[in-house]
Amino acid sequence: MLTVESLSFRYRKRDVLREIDLQVRPGELVAIAGPNGAGKTTLLRCMLNLLQPSKGRVMVNGRMLGSLSCMERACLLAYVPQDCPSKFPVTVFDMVLMGRRPYLSWRPSEEDLLKVSETLAMMGIEHLYMQEFDRLSGGQQQKVLLARAFVQEARFILLDEPTSSLDLRHQLEVMGLLRQMAGEKGVGVVVAIHDLNLAQRYSDKVAFMEKGCISRAGSPEAVMTPEAVERVYGVRVRYVSDNGRRYLIPLDATEANLISNRDIRKVQEG
Amino acid sequence: MLQIAASGTIVKYKAFVSKKIIIFILAAVLLLISIMMALNTGAAGLSVVELFSGMTMQSDYAANIFWYLRLPRIATAFLVGWGLAVSGALSQAILKNPLASPYTLGLAAGASFGAVLGIVLGKSVSGWFIPLFALMTAMGTSLLILGISRFRHASAETLILGGVAVMFLFSSMTSFVQYISTMEEVHEIVFWFFGSLSKTGWPEIGLISLMIVPACGFVMGWAWDLNIMMSGDDAAASIGINVNRLRNSGVLMVSLMTAGAICFTGTIGFIGLVAPHIARMIIGSDHRFLLPASGMLGAILVVNADILSRTIWAPQVIPIGIVTAFLGVPLFMYLLMRRTREFW
Numbered sequence: 001m002l003t004v005e006s007l008s009f010r011y012r013k014r015d016v017l018r019e020i021d022l023q024v025r026p027g028e029l030v031a032i033a034g035p036n037g038a039g040k041t042t043l044l045r046c047m048l049n050l051l052q053p054s055k056g057r058v059m060v061n062g063r064m065l066g067s068l069s070c071m072e073r074a075c076l077l078a079y080v081p082q083d084c085p086s087k088f089p090v091t092v093f094d095m096v097l098m099g100r101r102p103y104l105s106w107r108p109s110e111e112d113l114l115k116v117s118e119t120l121a122m123m124g125i126e127h128l129y130m131q132e133f134d135r136l137s138g139g140q141q142q143k144v145l146l147a148r149a150f151v152q153e154a155r156f157i158l159l160d161e162p163t164s165s166l167d168l169r170h171q172l173e174v175m176g177l178l179r180q181m182a183g184e185k186g187v188g189v190v191v192a193i194h195d196l197n198l199a200q201r202y203s204d205k206v207a208f209m210e211k212g213c214i215s216r217a218g219s220p221e222a223v224m225t226p227e228a229v230e231r232v233y234g235v236r237v238r239y240v241s242d243n244g245r246r247y248l249i250p251l252d253a254t255e256a257n258l259i260s261n262r263d264i265r266k267v268q269e270g
Numbered sequence: 271m272l273q274i275a276a277s278g279t280i281v282k283y284k285a286f287v288s289k290k291i292i293i294f295i296l297a298a299v300l301l302l303i304s305i306m307m308a309l310n311t312g313a314a315g316l317s318v319v320e321l322f323s324g325m326t327m328q329s330d331y332a333a334n335i336f337w338y339l340r341l342p343r344i345a346t347a348f349l350v351g352w353g354l355a356v357s358g359a360l361s362q363a364i365l366k367n368p369l370a371s372p373y374t375l376g377l378a379a380g381a382s383f384g385a386v387l388g389i390v391l392g393k394s395v396s397g398w399f400i401p402l403f404a405l406m407t408a409m410g411t412s413l414l415i416l417g418i419s420r421f422r423h424a425s426a427e428t429l430i431l432g433g434v435a436v437m438f439l440f441s442s443m444t445s446f447v448q449y450i451s452t453m454e455e456v457h458e459i460v461f462w463f464f465g466s467l468s469k470t471g472w473p474e475i476g477l478i479s480l481m482i483v484p485a486c487g488f489v490m491g492w493a494w495d496l497n498i499m500m501s502g503d504d505a506a507a508s509i510g511i512n513v514n515r516l517r518n519s520g521v522l523m524v525s526l527m528t529a530g531a532i533c534f535t536g537t538i539g540f541i542g543l544v545a546p547h548i549a550r551m552i553i554g555s556d557h558r559f560l561l562p563a564s565g566m567l568g569a570i571l572v573v574n575a576d577i578l579s580r581t582i583w584a585p586q587v588i589p590i591g592i593v594t595a596f597l598g599v600p601l602f603m604y605l606l607m608r609r610t611r612e613f614w
Binding site: 045048049050070071073074075077078079081084085086089090091093094098099101102104106110113114119120122126129130148152175232 | 277279280282283284286362368434492493494497498500501502504505507508509510511512550554555556558
């Protein structure tokens with residue numbers, strides 16, 4: 001169980017996160033949605049101990065996150081950042097092998113090599129193993145990073161916008177793989193995500209973030225009502241059904257938003 | 271099906287790794303040839319065969335040349351090349367910057383300032399005064415840089431900017447010392463900056479290896495962590511690397527090795543920047559292989575530069591610091607032109 005308890009984070013006297021409570025059970029896929037700047041990435045970074053919360057705490061399987069060593073933490077939590085700049089060339093195989101670092105001695109064991117190549121095969125990218133990471137397409141890179149997080153064998157995986165730069169097919173594949181990891185291996189998955197249709201299709205739980213708070217959390221159907229989406233994003237939406245699945249269609253920005261835009265323009269012109 | 275595909279990948283990966291070991295064997299052979307060639311060259315005009323046959327016939331003359339002139343020179347060249355190259359590779363890794371070298375962090379400038387101060391205060395190039403000062407200022411510089419980075423989060427950018435600022439500070443302090451010193455002292459300072467491999471006897475070599483060899487071994491243990499740090503601080507931290515501690519101890523190791531390499535021999539530029547790049551072009555950027563390969567390449571470059579410095583204008587000896595660039599730049603340019611892949 002990954003638990004965030006009344007967590008607040010201040011940066012230069014500004015409250016970036018306020019009183020966040022969140023629970024992620026093993027095998028559960030939790031989507032964190034919300035407008036840009038709502039604090040999704042900051043929350044993920046706090047949950048990984050990359051940022052120190054000013055108040056509250058994060059518990060992993062009953063242990064305080066801050067009390068764990070780097071290696072202990074890596075065995076519990078894996079992270080897939082939004083992008084992965086690589087200044088020097090690395091092959092895909094070596095990149096994924098890095099995820100075995102918590103278990104690795106200087107010379108990788110047969111088990112490490114086997115886990116890496118099995119994961120590559122499972123994700124259908126074993127043919128890329130000798131390619132250089134920075135020469136892959138965005139979708140392939142995302143899959144490699146995902147593979148690296150999988151071989152880390154952490155109990156929870158946190159991902160920052162894993163689908164934002166992917167084409168349609170890769171979006172479905174990546175989310176499907178995460179769903180599969182949650183279902184088969186009992187891994188708890190936390191995804192910060194913009195695409196609400198992907199969020200409601202693949203997640204067990206959605207948390208809506210607004211101005212540093214989680215305003216609503218629960219099952220996608222309960223949380224992502226047209227009214228809630230309109231309030232959080234300032235966009236009117238409608239749901240349509242097809243083959244038993246609900247799809248969210250954005251209609252237009254709401255009046256409140258339009259007015260504020262007009263005001264901004266006036267100020268700029270005036 | 272999955273397992274067959276997986277085991278096929280493993281076999282190919284192992285073949286890929288063992289290819290690198292062949293490159294190491296070739297490099298070792300090249301290094302050995304370079305050492306033999308260096309043993310073959312010297313002012314006395316004795317060839318390596320004459321040297322060895324003289325020694326088997328218990329000739330003191332040959333033995334003296336071997337033990338007190340040629341071998342110390344080669345050992346110094348070897349250690350200095352190895353140390354500068356490994357500290358260059360380490361700087362590039364901890365700063366995640368292909369332009370980094372021991373000079374970027376201001377460590378060489380700090381060591382140089384110490385040496386210059388030693389020359390002026392000690393009134394002599396010989397003795398342990400200069401290296402002691404060089405070592406102290408190099409370590410002081412690294413503490414200064416770490417102090418700067420402690421104020422903020424110790425990011426690679428903070429370290430680079432702090433290092434460059436410190437470098438300018440030390441260069442102007444060096445200039446100031448030169449400005450107020452006498453003609454003879456300025457002459458000695460200039461000579462120290464050119465670099466020389468002839469000032470080291472066995473005790474000095476012992477001290478150099480004490481500063482370089484254990485540090486190299488230590489750094490080798492970080493190979494995986496350095497690989498992982500390449501893919502960003504956040505990602506590395508989530509895989510279990512203590513990024514700040516690795517970066518700070520990396521700076522200390524770089525300063526120790528740099529001080530060891532240049533304190534007796536003067537600033538030998540360029541090796542720290544170029545040897546890791548050439549090694550990376552040949553063997554890739556896995557630090558398990560890159561660190562020793564850089565070291566070997568640095569040693570090969572400096573040993574050969576030393577041979578050139580003593581032969582192209584014999585009996586004059588061109589300072590080693592000048593020759594390393596003459597030898598390294600064409601090699602570097604050649605590899606840069608014919609490379610088929612982007613390396614950074």
